């Protein structure tokens with residue numbers, strides 16, 4: 303190549319999202335309307351009606367720039383959380399928040415601790431910014447091992463990523479474990495992308511701990527994944543740094559309007575949480591009745607399933623489900639995961655029933 307590139311970039315694999323319905327329809331000769339996507343932990347109820355109304359009404363405003371720092375949205379998030387606007391930043395998905403934090407705190411050669419298996423973006427970001435990810439394995443039931451995390455801290459450690467509830471395992475860090483980690487002199491990023499489905503949040507801890515940054519998203523419980531809005535919650539001095547280096551206008555005008563409206567659509571949020579909790583119970587109870595299948599408890603809008611005893615690996619099971627028009631996530635690509643776990647997003651009742659029937663068929667053939 304006639305040009306030099308940053309060597310750490312060479313090692314970074316491309317982010318692989320779940321396949322879309324359109325891709326599967328073409329690959330397997332299926333009708334789009336017959337395909338069920340339970341692969342990206344999206345909201346089965348779709349976007350909030352108040353957000354749709356706001357989008358329709360604001361469409362004519364797109365010739366103008368949005369508020370640079372999404373000020374009104376930050377105020378509404380602050381109201382929703384009972385915190386101050388100065389503690390909130392909005393981003394282009396929580397991915398942007400994670401990116402900003404890594405950019406601010408990680409220098410070349412620094413280390414970041416990542417309990418695995420988990421969301422792959424953390425390790426990618428650490429590598430992009432020339433840092434070194436230090437992976438700490440969750441225990442055999444995918445619970446967090448706080449002592450191991452604390453023991454892995456060295457002079458080079460600048461960041462610790464904690465995803466709770468954790469994607470793809472559905473487990474969460476116990477409060478005492480998190481508090482123990484926060485006692486250390488290291489920035490802790492607590493990713494609460496799935497917190498609305500779990501009842502317990504640690505967002506209020508930002509008032510006590512100067513080293514805590516919480517990130518959240520409108521992509522899951524709020525049903526706005528396609529618009530790309532997330533937010534970070536942190537002590538004011540950290541938010542000020544993030545606002546300084548953020549790409550201006552990164553949350554677009556329609557995304558800001560829809561996110562504000564979605565915070566006001568309490569009914570949609572309640573319906574979503576109720577559906578996920580009911581269907582999570584249904585799915586876990588029915589999966590646990592299938593011989594040779596192990597299902598784990600989950601605090602997210604997805605469940606992790608171990609298919610080892612069926613004699614098939616996760617790729618075989620995922621491919622066989624795909625042929626039947628059901629898209630789920632083969633977890634073998636998660637660092638620190640083996641080759642016999644699949645993750646299934648919780649869908650509408652009829653989708654979950656179809657998945658259960660298809661899974662029974664797949665493992666018995």
Ligand SMILES: Cc1ncc(COP(=O)(O)O)c(C=O)c1O
Pocket residue numbers: 342343394395396397398421465469493495518519520521527530531532
């Ligand atoms: C744990 C976790 N954090 C962050 C994200 C990214 O969310 P967003 O759509 O807000 O960028 C995801 C997406 O799946 C996720 O699972």
